[in-house]
Amino acid sequence: MSYYHAKTLPGTSFDDAVTRATAALKEQGFGILTEINVTATMKQKLDRDFRNYLILGACNPAMAWEALQAEDRIGTMLPCNVIVQQHDGGDVEVAAVDPVASMQAVANPQLTAIATKVRDQLRHAIDSL
Numbered sequence: 001m002s003y004y005h006a007k008t009l010p011g012t013s014f015d016d017a018v019t020r021a022t023a024a025l026k027e028q029g030f031g032i033l034t035e036i037n038v039t040a041t042m043k044q045k046l047d048r049d050f051r052n053y054l055i056l057g058a059c060n061p062a063m064a065w066e067a068l069q070a071e072d073r074i075g076t077m078l079p080c081n082v083i084v085q086q087h088d089g090g091d092v093e094v095a096a097v098d099p100v101a102s103m104q105a106v107a108n109p110q111l112t113a114i115a116t117k118v119r120d121q122l123r124h125a126i127d128s129l
Helices: 014-027 038-046 061-070 109-127
Strands: 004-009 031-037 053-059 080-086 092-097
Touching: 004 109, 014 031, 014 053, 014 080, 014 092, 014 109, 031 038, 038 053, 061 109, 080 109, 092 109
Parallel strands: none
Antiparallel strands: 004 092, 031 053, 053 080, 080 092
16 A cells, blocks of 8 residues: 555646645645745755755645544644655656555544545545646
């Protein structure tokens, strides 16, 4: 089982991919709680150059509510991370975590059902790009 679902967007700029990914996630009920600019962080903290790489912390509030009702410590695994990264050659990739894979260690069948719904929503968002 893969721990992510991804799609490459050839011919798309990095900024356009971020905009499109954010809009696709919104269509599936997700908002962006956090943005981590890995490129800027690596430069600031380590004085190292790194390709365009952004981590979006996506949250679907209704699904988060259900998950928190099923498992009170599940917040340690929230929000769902979605990355936008630019590869050598210019292609941009958008990838989302597979919540079913990441929550395998939690023995809670109710949570597995919720994670499956979230995985489907994330996949739909990525596939729509």
